[in-house]
Each structure stands twice: as C-alpha cells, then as structure tokens.
Amino acid sequence: MERQPAGGGEYDAFISYSHTWDKELAKAFQSRLQAFDRPWYRSRSLRLFRDETNLAASPHLWNEIERGLAGSRWLVLMASPPAAASPWVRKEIRWWLTHRSADTVLIAWTDGTLVWDDSRTSFDWSRTDALPQEEMARAFDQEPRWVDLRWLRRPEQADGADPRMVECIAEFAAPLKGRSKDELIGDHVRQHRRTLRVVRATVAVLTVLLLAAVAGGVTAYTQRNTARARTLVAQSRQLVAEASSIRDAQPDLARQLLVQAYRLAPTAEAAGALVESRTLPRVVHGRGTVRTAAYSSRGLLAVADDGVRLFDATGTVRTTLDESDSSVATVAFGPDGLLLAIAGAEGEVRLLDVSAPDRPRTLAVLSTGVPDPQRMLFTPGGRLLVLAYKSGALLDVQDPARPGLLGPLPGAVVGAGPTGSPLLTSEGAQIRLWTLSESGRPAPAAVIPDPSGGARHPEHRAAFSANGRILAVGGADNRVRLWDVTDPARPAARAELYTQGRAGIDTLALSRDGTTLATGGRDGEIGLWDVSDPLRPRAGARLTGHTDAVRGLDFSPDGYALASVGGDGAARKYSVDAADSTVRVWPVSGTDRSSAATTLPTRGAFPPSFSRDSRLLAAGGEPTTVWRTDDGAPPSRPAATLETFNNGGQAAAFAPDGRTVYSGLPVVAWDMTDPAAPRRLTEQVTRRQSAVGVAVNPVHPLVATSANERGGSQLWNVRDSSRPVPVGPLTGAGPDQHTLSFSPDGALLAGLSEEGTVRLWQVSPNTPPAVAGSLATAGGKGTAVAFGPRGRTLLVGDDTGAVTVWDVSLPGRPVRKGSSARHTGAVRGLAVHPDGALAASAGNDGRIRLWDVADPDRLVEIASLTGGGLHPAAGLAFSPDGRLLAVGGDGGTRLWSVDRAAILRRLCAESPRITREQWDQYLPDHPYDPPCA
Template structure:
C-alpha cells in the first residue's frame, strides 16, 4: 500500500455552512461501485452509533439532481470541498470529467489537498526525475498531473475493493486504508483514529448485543405465547380436516357403486383436505369403482371387441371407446337410425350394427377413431328390429329378430350375401355359427315349454338335433338371456324365475344339463355373458345387480362378487378381451320402465369372479417376487418359464420374452443396477437384456442345476445373494464379471420355507434368516466373504419376509405368525425394535417398501395384500386391504423403482396396481364430472364451494 502526503488540512476553513470534507472524483465506467463502497466506509469510520455519518463527502451520484447545468453544480461542489480524492485508474485518466475536476482543483487549491486512491492500472514514481514515469503510469492523466507534485506523493492501494459487499467494517484491510484517508481529512494521527474506531466499534457491538438480547427475550416471550396459540389453533384445524377427510372417504365408499362419479369427486376432496391413511387407501383401491359411460338417451346395445374397443349404441347413434383413453369416446356418430344390436368380428376389425326394419350395417374399425363404412343390407327376416347379432369365426353373420332371422356371408365384408333364413324364434347362435337355439312355439305364438337346438353346416338348411327343457327366453323382452361360451361347449340360458340353466352341448345331439345358478331378483335374470376364457359367467338381474359366478367347473359353480349400482334392469353384459372388465348396460325396455330418463353403461374391474382394484393381471405362474427393472419399464415374473413384460404405462402390458427356467416350478429373478442384466438360477446366470425381446445369456461354465427361490441384487456393489430350495444355505456372489460369477461365501441360514434376502440401500448390509430362527445382519464387500455384525432377537415366529426402508435405517421383518415388526438398524450391532402389527392372520409371504418411504406393502398366507403408512416406523398404520379379485396365499409383492406401480405375484398371475397418487387423482378427475354446488352443500355444508377438479 502506498502512503498519501499529509501536511495538515488545507483548502477552505472547516465550519462554513454546507461545506464538504472531500470531493470524490472517479470514472463512472470503472469505479462506480468502488466509489460507492469507499464513500460508505469513509462516512462510517470512527462514527458513534447515534450519528448518521462522521464525514460529509461530495459524490455526484448522491449529491447532484438532474440539471442542465451539470458543470456548474460540480464546480460548486468543488468550491465547497476541502479535499479532492481522485480514484486513479486508466478509465479515470481518460475521463474528461475527472480531468476537468483535477484541472479546476490544481488551479484553485494546493496539490497538498489532493488524495489518491489507486483502483486499477499502474502508478510509478521516478525518483530521479522527481515525477511520475509517464511511460509506465496510466492511472492518472499526464497533462493535468505532470507538474502537480514536487516530491513523491503517497497513495492508498484500493485495487482489492471492487464492490460494496467487500466494505466490511471488520475487515482490517479496509480499516487500514480508510484511516489513511481520514487522518489528513480530520488532522488526527492514523494510530489514534484506528484506536478510536476499534473502541467505538466494540462499544457499538456490545450495545447492539445487549439490545438484541433484551429484544430476543421479549420476542421469545411473545413468540412462545403466539406459537402456543397458533399451534393449538392449527392442531384444531388439522384435526377438523382429518375428521372431514375420513368422513368423506366413508361417504364415498357407501355410494361408490350407486354414484361412482360423485364418489370419485368426494375421494379427491378427501385427499385434498388431508392425505390420511384412509384417503390414500381409497385412492389406491379406487380402480374398483365402476367407470361410467353416460348414454345419450336410451342405451340400445354395448359390446367389446377382441382388440379392446367398446361400442355403445344409444338413441343418438354410435360411440367407440378405447380403454386406454378412459370414458372419453374416440369416435362419435350421431344418426337418426338407432343401432339396436352390435357385434364385432372375431378379429375385432369389423363392426356389425343391426337396426330397425331388419337393416345391418358393416363398418371397418381397424382404426377405431376413423371407422369406414363397408356395406349395408336390409330386409333381414321379417324386416323387424334386429335384436341379436353374432359374427362367427367362419365369416358368417347371424342376425336375429323376434320371430326370424338370416345368415349372411360376410367373408368379403364389402359384398355380403344371404345364405338363408333362420328357423322361427331364434334366440342364440354359437361362436362358430354351427349351432342355433330357437324357442318352440305354436302357430298362435304360444311357447311350448322347450328350446330347440339346430345344427348348421355350410349353406345347408339348419336341421334340429335336440330339445332343451327351459322357460321361454323371449328375445323381444330381453335379448341376451341365452348365450354360448366363447369355446362353444357351454350354453347358459336365463329365465324369469331367477335361474340360469347351463347345458354342455359339446355333443349337440346329446346335450347334458349342468348345475343351475339361482339369483335373488324380483323379475328374473335378463342377461348373461361368459368371460373370454369361459371360467366366469356374469348375470344381470332385474334389480340392477350384476352377479359373477365361477364356472371353471360347470358341475360345481361358485358364486362370486355382486356388483350393485344400476337402478334399472341390467339388459346387456360384455367382457373385455382380457376378462378384467365387464360392461353392464341399463335395459332399454322392461315391463316396469317407461323408457324415459338417462341410461348408463358401467365398466367394472374384475378378476375372475371377484371384484378387483388391480388394473390388469399378467398371466404368469409361480409366486416368486416380481422383479422390476431399474428404469421401471420392464418386469420379470419368476415362473415356468420366467417372463419379461413391458410395463411402461403407454398401453396394456405386453410380453417381451421368456428366459430359461431350471426348476419345473419356476425360479426367482432380479435385475442388476446396470438396467440391462437379469440374474436367475443357482449357480447364478446372467442374461443381457439390452434388447428385452431377445435375452442373450452371458454366463459361461457349469449348467444351472437349481432355480433360486430367493434372489437379491445389491443396489450399489456388484454382489448378489441367492438361496435355493428348502434346507439350503444362502450364498453371496460377486457378479462384477457377469460371464463368471464368483462365490464369496455362504450364510448360516436354512429352513423348510422360502425366506427373503434383503440388501440395505447403501449396499453395506445383507439381512437373512439365521439357523437360530432369528434375523442376522451381515457386512458385505467386494472380494471378501460376508461377515456377521448383528442379530435381531427371535420373535414369536421364524422370519419369512424382509425389507429395508429407503433410508436404510429401518428393517421390517414379517414372520410365520403374521406379525410384522420394524427395527432400527442404524447401529447393526445393537438393533432396536420400534413397533409391530398383527393384522395378518397367516405367515407373511411378501414385503416391499415404496421408494418414497411412506408406504409399505405386505402379503400373507391369509391371502390379503395390505398397504401400510410407515411414516412413523414405530406405529405402522394399515391403509387398505387391496381388492385383488380374491384371496392370494403365498403371494409376494414389489414396487417399481419410480413408485408408480405395485405388483402382487402368486400362482394365478401378477396383478398390477397404480400407487402414483398424482396420477390417480388426475385420472379420477378425468373420469368424473365436477361436483355440483348442491352436492357440495350436501357433503361439505361448512365450506365454501371449491370443487377439487376445477
């Protein structure tokens, strides 16, 4: 740092009105921020806390107002200043204003009152010449300053000060520099100034600290009272919101079948008020709520195609729906001629529409959003309203009216031709078109007490082959009372006496009566439909109930779920091609209905003969834990064989490939963290899944001899743990070289039942059952055998399922008694039990944590799959028992890494639930109209109208 000259205070005398201690001359282009910081530091130096400033300085930006006479204002400032401070820099040397200010000062004041603050560039004094070396000095203007000084001046190096933020009063550099300037300005010594400044600074700091302490005490006292009141108020408000949320969930559950649209709105509002365990459970289980397609007037017919397209015909025409698009139609056709019957071709590419006067239209629906007309025929039968349509697998179309019908050849849909007429009073046709069922009536139309079965062969006339004792079907009153199973051997006939009679017609000449199904309805059963696999029969009652029956064994049918939501007779039923949705339509003409009022089609999520909240079931075998890929787009199901599926949410899950299975009963599989490797078997085998449609084996060496029952891959280290069959010890493998996995060691674990293995999220711990009947924690590392580090005390039963929480501090253990217990394993050598629950009544068979850490899923031998709120590990709270479509003992569970899906795997398949709450809320809002003000006032009378899906 240079030093400035100081020979006492020169210039105008101090004490004149309006005088300035110094005038600061600087370059706006370079030193604007430095000048501001410098001014603040000078004015605050050695200043008592009660004074606004210690020195009065002139700087154009703070002292000048906008004026056309700028130089006159500056000259007045120079005149009234005792010192000139020049901020030296190349920009200042080139500034005409700085040069003019220096010229004025040297003309009217002594050079001894000019102080230099060096901010940039170069300053060099040549002692031999007794002046600045202008060949090297560029921070001062040569012309003005060449003869200003007779001896070497002193200056202060301010090049380090570039912003106001650096002007800290506690910075020793700043104190030193500012004192150099203040000393000549005040006529005091530098040491004295620094001492006084430090002393005042300490006094001010102590005063501020004391004041702050007093204010803090007062503030804390006031805050304590305020916080207490605020907390009490918020607690009361939170409790009110929780109570309202739970009440809305209960209300929604009670009306979810009768008023599904309103139920969805109430559930969304319940979660909006408070995301309670009940609200979360209701959202996850909400897929079981029927979706509603509102008819435009009377619904005449509805049917699914083999490609999943849903056709709904009503008073206003035809609409087509894609399940992936929800209840918003992808095609709408408004016509005056209502379609009275609909049927798809077996391949789902053509749609037949029957209408009044015996007309039949054919549409190409290969692209469901752009149907294309193919042909139209008229005069079917007696030109009456077409009531039943069947498109056979042989390219024929059977059209039925109340009294007669016709068979059309539609193998060329653009040129349909008649093959002949049907016998009188037809009621049903088989999927292959080789069997026709008719009612036997006399010439006056009186029913004779039996149905007749006809055989149809090619273009030959139908011939009767058998009679079936049955009440009348009467398709003019209920057109879907008789139906063949998709594979043909079963015929179901419903009647007004609330009975469904089933016949085995595999041998048409000798039909065999099977078991009768009885329903509790007022006016009988009006519609029946088989699922695509013919294992489930749906019946529609006159009281608006859809009943599901398990007919996988026709000799011993079992009743399933009853779906009660319609307020009118169920007049039509149709299963989706995967069998997981059944569409039920209000009847459009009954004895007790005047035909007025809105009609709906309800879409029910089912699994077999039970209701389900899973959106789909993958046809896999084996209850091995479902294994999601790290990208959540693929899912491997251990079974016979191991299957790999695409589950990226862009459509219906689809099978990609299968991989080798060693055991006849299947094997566990798990993806590596590299996103492209699948491991299975014992010894371990690796598969390259870069192209999941073509798995490529990577491992060389010994053939697989055992299919691992439990398999876990370390999330961080290239390690895997696997356990074979009952009685075998678990093994830990180094999988760094996928072509030759290396066995690192075996664990002290064995048992008669399958037991889980679980790695901690940081990859350092492995949890496994121990031979003593408890759980042992092992420290794992690469190239080293596992080392035991701690044991969880033995509980009431042996452990069966294990899972670490996402943070790795919590381990959940499910045992053979149905108890789940949570443990704090942050100190593996001293695990601490936190909480437990015994909601399951059988052994725990599956455990999984949601990646977010708030949810946990369990599966038990009691067949239940339950969701838990584990935000407080010491008190797990059951969220819901999922409607999976029945009971699933021995099931296992797993969440996708992105937290979007929950998979439950058992011997009947892998069920998938959506657990992404944001996605569920968005879908529920999309599938239901906004709650009305009247509905809001009914369920939320104390809150202003604020619909949740606005």
C-alpha cells in the same frame, strides 16, 4: 406605558425566533427545555409558548400572539441576524419591553455577533447584528446574561444526554423555575435515573406480559390449528366413507369426493381409497337410449345408442358413427376385431372395416328381413347370425364387401354357440337346442327342461362359453342352470345358481375363458359367479350401480373389464324415457372387482424386479419375462423372454446399472440394453437347482440366491458377469425362501434361518458371508424380510400374520419397533416404497395390504388391495420411481398405481367437476371450491 413586572401565569416563557433561520432549532430547544428536570409521570416540566405549537388558524394572528405574550412570565429571544431583521420578532420585543421588564428577557445566541460595550452600558451596535438596535438600544442598563447556542446548528445535535446541552438548558431553566442551576442539574440527573428505572421496570413488566400474551396466543393458535386439523381429518374420513357408499350409483361424484378428501387431509383412509379408486366403474352416458355394448378382440368397445361410438381401453372416443341415425339396434365385432356389424331397427346390416378405429370404412349394407334385432354373433367360419326375439337370419360374410343372406333361423333364438351351433330357442315353456349344418339349415337336437319351474310367462336368457361346451340358461325366477352341451343331442345338467335379485334375470354373459359368469337382473344388480367347475359354482362380487334393468353384458377379451348396459332398450320403441340409459365399465378380475391397473400373464409367485429407471419389469417364472412399463399404456406382451433351465421356473432381478438381469442357479447374467434382444453374458453352465429367490446388492458386485433345498442359499461375486464366482454359502439359511434383502449400504443381507429366525449376514465381495446377528419374532417364525431404502430399517413378516419394524443399525443388538398383525395367515412377501413411508405385504390369507410406516413405532394399514382372487404366495416390488407396485402370483403379475399425484390427475380426468349443489350437500361448511377446477 409604564413597564409591568412579569405577569400572567399561563406560560412560563414565550419563545421569539426567526422562522427563516431558527425554526427547527426552536422546536428542538422547546422540546429539551420542557423535558428538563421532568418527573416521569408528567408530560413536561415547563409551559412554553411557541407560535407553531400554540396557535390555531385565526384571522387575527397578532391578537393571538399578543395574548401569548401577555400570558407568559419570561421572553426567550433566539438572537440571530435574521431574527434582528424579522418584523415579527421586533414587534414581539417592543411589546415585551413596553409591558414587561427587560430583566425577564433571556437571550439564546444562535448566530451572528453580540458585543457588549461597558463604556456605553449598551451593546456595541457597530459590531452587534444579532439583536435589533432600535428596540434593544436602551433595554439594558448592565450587561445581560446570554447563552451561546451557536454550536447547536442541527436539531439532531440537541441530545439530552450531551453535557453541553444539559448546561445550556439549565441556564434557561434556572430563572424560569426560580432555582439554582446546580440544584436543577442535580435534580435533572436524579429524575433521569428515576425515569430510567421506571422505564426499565415498565419494559420488564410489559415484556413479561407480552411473553405471556404471546404464549397464550401461540397456545390458542396451536389449539385452533389442532382443532382445525382434527376437523379436516374428520371431514376427510367422512368424504371417503360417503364416496364408498355411492361408488357404484354415482362413481363420478365418488371420484370428486375422493380428490377433495385427500385435499382436505391426506389421511391413511384417503390414501388407501386413492389406490383402490380403480374399482370405481367408468360411466358412458347414452346419447338417447343405449341399446347394447360389445367388445372386440382388440379391446375396442362399441356403444350403440343414437349412433355408434368406439372407445379404446382408456375410455377415449376413437370415432362416432351415424350421429344422426337413431335406428341402431345392436352391434357386433368380427373374430379378428377388424370388422364391425351394425344392425338397424328394420333389419338392415352395415359392415365396416375398423382396422383403423379413427377412420372406419363402410364395406357393404344388406337387408336381413329381421325386424328389431336384439343380438348379432359372428362365427369363426365367416358367418353372421342376426337374432331377434321371434326370428333370426344367417349371413355369409366371408367376403365382407359382398355379403349374402343364407336363410332364416328358428324363431325366438335366445342364444347361440361360438360357431353358431348349437342354437337355443325359447317358445313358451319349451327350450330347444338346434344344430346348424354347413349349409346353414337348422336341425332340432334336444329339448331342455324349463328352468323357470313352469312359470306362466317364462322369459329365458342364455349364454354359451367360448368353447361351446357350457350353456347357462336363466329366467324370471332368478335361477340360472348350467348345462354341458358338448353333445347337443344329450345336454347334461351341471348346477343351479340362485341369484339375489327381485325381478328376474334379463341378461347373461360368460368370460372368454369360460370361468366367470355375469348375470344381469331386472332390478339393476349384476352378479359374478365362478363357474370354472360347473358342478360347484361359487358366488363372487355384486355390482349394484344401475337403477334400472341390466339389458346387456359383455366381457373384455382379457376378462379384466365388464361392460353393462342399463335402462330399457325398448324404451325408445314405446316412446318412454329410460330411467338409466348408461354403460358402466367395471374393472373386474375373475369374480372380484379389481383395483389393479393391469395384469401381466406370467406364471409363478417369484418377486418381480424393476430396472433402476423403472422402464422395465422382470417377472420370474416359467419362462422369465421382461415387460416395458414406461409407455403409459398397459403392456400387452413381453418385450423379451429369458431362457429357463429348470422346471417350476426361476427368479430374476435387475442389477443397479439398470441393464443387467441376473436369474437362475447357478447365476446367469443377461444384457437388456436392447429389451427386444436380450444378450446372454454368462458362459454356458449346467443347471442343478431352481432359484426361488434372487437379490442384487445395491453397492457391491454381489448376488444372493436361494434354492428350494437345504444349503442351497449362496452369495456370488458378479464383478465379471461372464463368470459369476461363488463367494460362500449363507450359513444357516433356510430353504425355499423367496425373500432375500440387502441393506441400502450393501453391508448386510437379511434372510430366514432354518429355525425360523431372521438372520443377518455381513457381506463383501471377497470374503465369505459371516453371521452378524439374528432376531426372533415375537409370535412365531419369520417368513419374509425387506430392508427400507434408508438406514438400517428392516421389515419382518412372520407366520402369525404380523408385520414388524426393526432397527438393525447394530446387527448384534436389533431393536424392535412397531408391529401390526392384520393378516390371518403367514406373511409371504414384503416390499418398501422408495420414499420409506409406504410398505406392502402379502399373506397366506391371500390379501395384499398397504402400510403407512413413516412412523416406525406405529404401523397403520391404509388399504387391502382388491385384484381379483387371492394371492397366497405373492412376491412384491415397488418401482424405483415410486409409481407402481408389482405383485407376482400364480394368477399373473398385477400392477397397481401408487403415485398419488397421478391418481388424483386420473380421477379428475375421469369425472366431471363437482356441482355447487353436490358441494353444498357434502361440504356445507366450506365455500364452493371444486378440487378439479
């Protein structure tokens, strides 16, 4: 066939190569050749055919290759010994030399030997092995131009910026494009620079757009998170409000909502609600109908339903009695709390030894002949009264193992004094007092006017005080009349109470100290009354959790818990289901609800002081007492009592070493290494004044004391605890100030001046204190001070009720920060939590308030603590481990738990997990995820 000039036009060149030797090199060569002199807006400058990039799967491979050859203007032959031996390469060469001119063949020498023999006008085939001799022997009539690519053995060497690569590629591009090599290289450089400029400009534009997009995305993300945070805060506050609205009716659910509220967002409202969560009553659900609940003098609570369960002060069941016996009617504890009486519906009484609550032991069983007893009462003289609505019996239980029946009691006994005498009976509209002789014979003593005002069907309820002097009688008309029955023959009316119930009074109870009366209404409401003055009783808190009649009430021995029985105790008798058969245990103190964890029986409003490890608490007063606070259980008695030398008591404070307590004026040191046996370190001194305030320096061996006289404030060097030495008076300090506070670095002491300003003294162990600065409150005179745990942040309370934060880093130029005036009277006590973010204040208005002071410029009140009564002159202290807040006042030292993690664990332990239905009701926008799972 006659050779044809280069035809086609679909491809600029066909690349022929050996797959076994030049496959990767051919790929790199193609890429660089197509990119040579390429404008930035085009994908390639030349169209090249290479089998791997241009051929698809086909059953007729050679036909496809032949089509590629036919459509190409040039043949680029990658010459190497493997290519010379390749049948495919040889076939492609034969086709090309048959159909095209040898002048359109470009040789890329990649390996082997190429030698041209001018004498023969052909290659020296004796030495040339890179080309097939048979096909190429007569292809050229003069020496062809080939490009040596033997140096390019690895594809990564095909760098487009390498001058050698540019030269080699230009050798091939020039004939393919029909231009000179120099011109092509120049254009290639210009195109490359132009491409770089375009790329840089594009990158710059894209960078700007990216930054704008990122900024927009960050803004949107921030806005989304802010909106989400605000939503969570709103939902958290809503849950706190919901929990407050159901705290009495559904206390278990309220606990779960509080945990979830804090989980959503730890708002000030949620944090305050956690601290106040102890006001929620504990619910004991009845196993059937609950008939009664009674406290022992040791704090055990007995609940009678379809059996009897004994609970300790933590609400833990210690034992369960008569699980299969559903005839329990009522229960009662003996005076010492070691004997338990259980009365059955038919009048049989079982006496048990409960000295070991986990292992009660039956002592005796006796039949009384009193059907369906409503109440039992032990007397100190070893008697047991079994009372029913229309009958009663008196038992001799001096020897519980051999009890005896003494005789019957007058019918319809509605109350009995603590010794069993007097008795109160009700027959129609007539109420009669009876006395019991030593032999147990009742004798009429007096008739009391009917408090129901002549109601047609009066139903009377009664309660006697622990000393037997005060009698409270109530009935269906919602009135309670107080009587002085010191002389049962001459009862004297004292006062009348009018409850707010709608259906009459069903039960009454007086606290052991006789100062608080609880009334239980048939509408489920409980009222607390202060009857410490029977002539002028005062109404207290209203407890409204029960949904049915309150059938029983009993105060705990210490008066800080009230057990109430809800539901109709007669429901089982008449085969009706009680609507509310539960026992609720209400934390109370006097006539108020209480959120305090416990109350220690101390005297005086001196600031409490914790040891460094928070295991001991010193409560100043008369006397000064030291209490253990590390065993988890509320302390019931002091670990030690320190000697008091002055009337009115004395303040006391722990030293930083955690084992030394300083008290009194002059200063006396006590070694508390063994809390049960405090050892006096200071030599005998003569007491002249009473120390109302004691502060111990956290760094230096210094103690500051304040007396209730002018000029009585003093600084002491206590390096030798056996002989405290006066360093000097606190010049200008006012008298009778309970609060003195050292800065955390020990260099400053803050106190109150005679003029009512806050004074700062520079202190050291060997030089008298020197006035370093003072600050005047904006509203009035300063009344309390407390340094924060870090830096020199000082909290100041004044007589207008304001709490203000000051920065006293420069004592001579104090800077006023945030302030809030929530108290309605002077602030008398201040304390700052060890984390520096929480503070507590006590005011003349009797309120204990908690503050979020994390932002010194903005004080946020998070709670007003309820502890039973008011604290107009309270001293405050946080424990160093941050668990407790101690508040000392005339009514005792109250301890609050402020450890949020511990409170959350307690709330979860005290309540069942929130149900899916409850979750959907209060959190419909959140997937079900119980907080206490």
